[in-house]
Amino acid sequence: MTFGGEFREGLKLSFMALMANKARAVLTMLGIIIGIISVTLMGAAIEGLTRAFNNSIASIGADVLYVQKWPWMDTSGEWWKFRNRKDLEIDYAEKIKRDATLLAAVAPVVGRLGTLKYQNITANNVQVEGTTSDFMYVSKMEFTDGRFFTYEESRGNRPVAVIGSDVADQLFPNREPVGQKLKVNGLSFRVIGVRSKEGSFMGMFSLDNVVIIPMGQFQDIYGKHFHPSIEARVADPSDMDNAREELRGIMRKIRGLSPLQSDDFSINQQDLLTRAFDRIAGIIGGVGLFVTALSLFVGGIGIMNIMFVSVTERTKEIGIRKALGAKRRTILVQFLIESSLICLGGGLLGLAFSYPLSMLVDKFLPTSMPFSIAITGILISLLVGLVSGLIPAMRASKLDPVEALRYE
Amino acid sequence: MRVIELVKVNKVYDMGAEVQVQALKEISLSIERGEYVAIMGPSGSGKTTLMNILGCLDTPTSGLYLFDGVNVSDMDDNELAKIRNQGIGFVFQTFNLIPRSDALHNVELPLIYSGVPASERKDRAKKTLEMVGLGERVHHKPNELSGGQRQRVAIARALINNPSIILADEPTGNLDSKTGDEIMLFLEELYKKGNTIILVTHEEYIAEHAKRIIRIRDGGIESDLPIAKNGKVKSPQVMEKVQV
Ligand SMILES: Nc1ncnc2c1ncn2[C@@H]1O[C@H](COP(=O)(O)OP(=O)(O)OP(=O)(O)O)[C@@H](O)[C@H]1O
Ligand SMILES: [Mg+2]
Numbered sequence A: 001m002t003f004g005g006e007f008r009e010g011l012k013l014s015f016m017a018l019m020a021n022k023a024r025a026v027l028t029m030l031g032i033i034i035g036i037i038s039v040t041l042m043g044a045a046i047e048g049l050t051r052a053f054n055n056s057i058a059s060i061g062a063d064v065l066y067v068q069k070w071p072w073m074d075t076s077g078e079w080w081k082f083r084n085r086k087d088l089e090i091d092y093a094e095k096i097k098r099d100a101t102l103l104a105a106v107a108p109v110v111g112r113l114g115t116l117k118y119q120n121i122t123a124n125n126v127q128v129e130g131t132t133s134d135f136m137y138v139s140k141m142e143f144t145d146g147r148f149f150t151y152e153e154s155r156g157n158r159p160v161a162v163i164g165s166d167v168a169d170q171l172f173p174n175r176e177p178v179g180q181k182l183k184v185n186g187l188s189f190r191v192i193g194v195r196s197k198e199g200s201f202m203g204m205f206s207l208d209n210v211v212i213i214p215m216g217q218f219q220d221i222y223g224k225h226f227h228p229s230i231e232a233r234v235a236d237p238s239d240m241d242n243a244r245e246e247l248r249g250i251m252r253k254i255r256g257l258s259p260l261q262s263d264d265f266s267i268n269q270q271d272l273l274t275r276a277f278d279r280i281a282g283i284i285g286g287v288g289l290f291v292t293a294l295s296l297f298v299g300g301i302g303i304m305n306i307m308f309v310s311v312t313e314r315t316k317e318i319g320i321r322k323a324l325g326a327k328r329r330t331i332l333v334q335f336l337i338e339s340s341l342i343c344l345g346g347g348l349l350g351l352a353f354s355y356p357l358s359m360l361v362d363k364f365l366p367t368s369m370p371f372s373i374a375i376t377g378i379l380i381s382l383l384v385g386l387v388s389g390l391i392p393a394m395r396a397s398k399l400d401p402v403e404a405l406r407y408e
Numbered sequence B: 001m002r003v004i005e006l007v008k009v010n011k012v013y014d015m016g017a018e019v020q021v022q023a024l025k026e027i028s029l030s031i032e033r034g035e036y037v038a039i040m041g042p043s044g045s046g047k048t049t050l051m052n053i054l055g056c057l058d059t060p061t062s063g064l065y066l067f068d069g070v071n072v073s074d075m076d077d078n079e080l081a082k083i084r085n086q087g088i089g090f091v092f093q094t095f096n097l098i099p100r101s102d103a104l105h106n107v108e109l110p111l112i113y114s115g116v117p118a119s120e121r122k123d124r125a126k127k128t129l130e131m132v133g134l135g136e137r138v139h140h141k142p143n144e145l146s147g148g149q150r151q152r153v154a155i156a157r158a159l160i161n162n163p164s165i166i167l168a169d170e171p172t173g174n175l176d177s178k179t180g181d182e183i184m185l186f187l188e189e190l191y192k193k194g195n196t197i198i199l200v201t202h203e204e205y206i207a208e209h210a211k212r213i214i215r216i217r218d219g220g221i222e223s224d225l226p227i228a229k230n231g232k233v234k235s236p237q238v239m240e241k242v243q244v
Helices: A003-020 A022-057 A079-083 A092-099 A151-155 A165-171 A215-222 A237-255 A270-313 A315-323 A328-361 A371-398 A401-406 B047-054 B077-087 B103-113 B118-131 B147-159 B177-192 B236-243
Strands: A064-068 A103-118 A121-131 A143-146 A160-163 A181-184 A187-195 A210-214 A229-234 A266-269 B002-014 B020-032 B036-040 B062-067 B088-091 B165-169 B196-200 B212-217 B220-226
Touching: A003 A022, A003 A328, A022 A270, A022 A328, A022 A371, A064 A237, A092 A103, A092 A229, A092 A237, A103 A165, A103 A215, A103 A237, A121 A165, A121 A215, A160 A165, A160 A181, A165 A187, A165 A210, A181 A210, A187 A210, A187 A215, A210 A215, A229 A237, A237 A266, A266 A270, A270 A315, A270 A328, A270 A371, A315 A328, A315 A401, A315 B077, A328 A371, A328 B077, B002 B047, B020 B047, B020 B196, B020 B220, B036 B047, B036 B177, B047 B165, B047 B196, B077 B088, B077 B103, B088 B147, B103 B118, B103 B147, B118 B147, B147 B165, B147 B177, B165 B177, B177 B196
Parallel strands: A121 A210, A160 A187, B036 B196, B036 B212, B088 B165, B165 B196
Antiparallel strands: A064 A229, A064 A266, A103 A121, A103 A181, A103 A229, A143 A187, A160 A210, A181 A187, B002 B020, B002 B062, B212 B220
16 A cells, blocks of 8 residues: 555544544644644744844944943842942043044933924923934934034034934924924924934834934033933944943043942943843743743643544454554554644644734734744644654554454 | 465464463364355354454464465564455454444445555445445445445455455344345355355354355364255254244
8 A cells, every 4th residue: 555545544534533523632632732822922922022122222233332320231230339320421422532542423312201392282201312413423323304413503502403203203294394493391493304213112112202402402401410321333343342442441531440440330232232132032932942842742641642542442443444454554654643633733723823812912022923933833733743643553553453353 | 276275273372370272273274266164163162263363363373374375374464464455355243344434435445455546446345335235325324324234335345355265254143134144145146256255153054055164163173064055954953043
């Protein structure tokens, strides 16, 4: 008998056997269904988080160093040490700019939430940022319309503003924003540029709900007590380490630290976040893998159990088939197909559940289910079917025809 | 031509703890193509054991078994499966049909295992079912058929691969006497068409349909005699049965 014929016959028989016991088949599938849901959702969550992270992290330039009071990632756990640090001052930026040789641009940035008004439209909780003209070069800003403010406008504290795309949509739904006058906490500004859309950070807050104004204007509105973070773009991205060391030296000089004193500031960079994210994704993945493996294992045991029952129930039938000329392999294939079909069914059902579930989860956490994860799920369920069906199928194939025929 | 030749065949069952049951003792017999043989004997005499060996479901502990001139005594599982598939047609007392499959699929099974393509398979299975008078019942499941009809499906299944022998183990054991007679007439017809039939029974009047009776007792052959066309061997039980 050819293998193809055996396979077709096995498929037909298994299908009939499963149809004859639908409830049992579905109950048996449950373990696999849960396993596949967890494997695909886990995969989708990690995939989605990674994508969202990579998109978001792009807003933090890979070649930008951030001088700040707090480190982004603290592994020491001694947060109070950072709390007691001195705040940064706006004029550090000028000093750094003067001394640095490995930095292309340096800008201080302060920010807080404020209220914007245009005619009778109000936008609350907009991020208002004050900075210098250098910020344009630090952040490699792009525009859909207009431009950033110039050195003269920045130096001369001109009432000009660059707005993010969300602000543009909200305040100027059917009007060109550039040239219009808007009010930031009551003070009037002329819009000179609209920044290109940057998206959201990890799906949590929009990076486009922002207005950027010269530092002096910011201080006129909110006062001088704001402490900036200082952002610096390195001249040569392949030489981040030396640039950071240079920046650190300049900062230590500004702060007047003796060689024995440790830094009283932090220099942050994208790399820190990437590494932290990789670690977290690794942990999530590891835990997910464990949970998934466990549920698939339990599911597999369930399948094995039901296959043993199925073999026992059909002992007589196996005897009859052997009497009629079925070879060991024929019987083996038949039962393997049956267990694989159960698992495949479980896998497909699992996918049918996890796809809409991933849409739901996407509302809270960025999730994405690529085709490869679906295929992986199917392959895993097939594998579980083959592995857990193997021992029962071997038992069936090795049954002695005389004994099997006598079984009632 | 010889279809079956047994030479000094023994079958010993090991019951553990050095207890052995000798189910067959030094059985030697041969059966020619086209014969109709009944195997008789009291309960526990070894009929089924002999049947299993003749049917290649089991192998002898010692001795030689030639089937169609081929030594099958030391064949492995797969080789025996092939002999069963192409050389032997089984008819069992309990019919042994696959309950979930319809008559057609049951009859198709031996052809499936010998790799006959689907369309030819269905054709042949239908024709054979028509031959046993079940042309109208091809899509009935076993539980939708009467006992006699089930046994006829089983006979169709036994015939489908044109086997060298048909082995019938108490084929009428689960049927009322009228239906049993129909089945016996059917086997008679097959015999007349040239089939080789080996029948196991403990009923004399069933055995009388055969042309030769092999009687066994305690695992050995007690007698092996042809039945004359007119001179029927009659026993008291048979008389009663006939009078009913
Ligand atoms: N699998 C087995 N293991 C051990 N002993 C067995 C086995 N099968 C049969 N026997 C023994 O072999 C002997 C012959 O058994 P067998 O089934 O061939 O008898 P039988 O003639 O078919 O009887 P019946 O008419 O009751 O069916 C018996 O003594 C039986 O107990
Ligand atoms: Mg018996």
